[in-house]
Amino acid sequence: QVQLVESGGGVVQPGRSLRLTCAASGFTFSNYAMHWVRQAPGKGLEWVAVISYDGRNKYYADSVKGRFTFSRDNSQNMLSLQVNNLRPEDTAVYYCAKGRGSSSPGNLLFDYWGQGTLVTVSS
Amino acid sequence: EIVMTQSPATLSVSPGERATLSCRASQSVSTNLAWYQQRPGQAPRLLIYDTSTRASGIPATFSGSGSGTEFTLTISSLQSEDFGVYYCQQYDKWPLTFGGGTKVEIK
Numbered sequence: 338q339v340q341l342v343e344s345g346g347g348v349v350q351p352g353r354s355l356r357l358t359c360a361a362s363g364f365t366f367s368n369y370a371m372h373w374v375r376q377a378p379g380k381g382l383e384w385v386a387v388i389s390y391d392g393r394n395k396y397y398a399d400s401v402k403g404r405f406t407f408s409r410d411n412s413q414n415m416l417s418l419q420v421n422n423l424r425p426e427d428t429a430v431y432y433c434a435k436g437r438g439s440s441s442p443g444n445l446l447f448d449y450w451g452q453g454t455l456v457t458v459s460s
Numbered sequence: 461e462i463v464m465t466q467s468p469a470t471l472s473v474s475p476g477e478r479a480t481l482s483c484r485a486s487q488s489v490s491t492n493l494a495w496y497q498q499r500p501g502q503a504p505r506l507l508i509y510d511t512s513t514r515a516s517g518i519p520a521t522f523s524g525s526g527s528g529t530e531f532t533l534t535i536s537s538l539q540s541e542d543f544g545v546y547y548c549q550q551y552d553k554w555p556l557t558f559g560g561g562t563k564v565e566i567k
Contacts, residue, residue: 372556374504382496382504382547384556398555432503445551446494448515450503 339363339449341433346454349423357454359416359433367391367411370436370444373418375429376453385431386418390439401427423458430455462486462550466559472567479535481562483548488528492552495524495533498561499544507546508533538564 430453436444491511508524
């Protein structure tokens with residue numbers, strides 16, 4: 338079965354950095370686009386970033402562009418999200434999610450989600 | 461950016477009753493619309509994609525309809541496990557955007 342397991346969250350001061358990771362299993366990882374979606378405490382869902390199946394193409398939400406970097410290692414079935422210059426408004430549970438299809442637009446919706454990792458930005 | 465607006469914000473429903481949730485897009489998204497369910501403390505779960513196709517393992521009590529800018533999720537007979545927050549998401553244009561959610565609670 339598909340499993341996505343995030344890690345790397347924690348409490349960090351504004352301006353600092355974190356590296357979030359997501360370990361994937363149960364499917365052919367290298368065939369699918371992958372995403373990060375976040376959810377601030379008590380709020381709705383916000384799409385953060387997507388990476389193509391081969392890692393060549395990446396798109397980011399304007400709110401994180403220039404501060405977050407998404408990468409993948411298909412040999413290890415791993416995703417990484419480097420989050421720099423953190424702001425209080427980045428406080429959220431960060432979910433990694435699998436794109437449903439192997440091509441657009443199907444790969445732009447999310448058929449499996451991890452349980453999330455909480456990032457808290459506070460001084 | 462396409463703004464997705466869900467209504468109502470909260471829907472109080474008795475078990476066994478029908479629930480109708482609405483999602484409106486600020487511009488056409490064709491049929492590139494998905495619905496997710498989020499139970500308290502859990503990750504979201506895909507229910508419907510391409511406006512009306514049920515995801516794997518989703519019961520037939522869930523159905524979706526619409527196109528363009530107006531979409532509806534219908535739960536024909538609410539079960540206890542159906543209570544939670546429901547989100548719509550458009551995947552027609554960048555950036556991908558979600559609605560603010562409809563909380564379905566027990567009446």
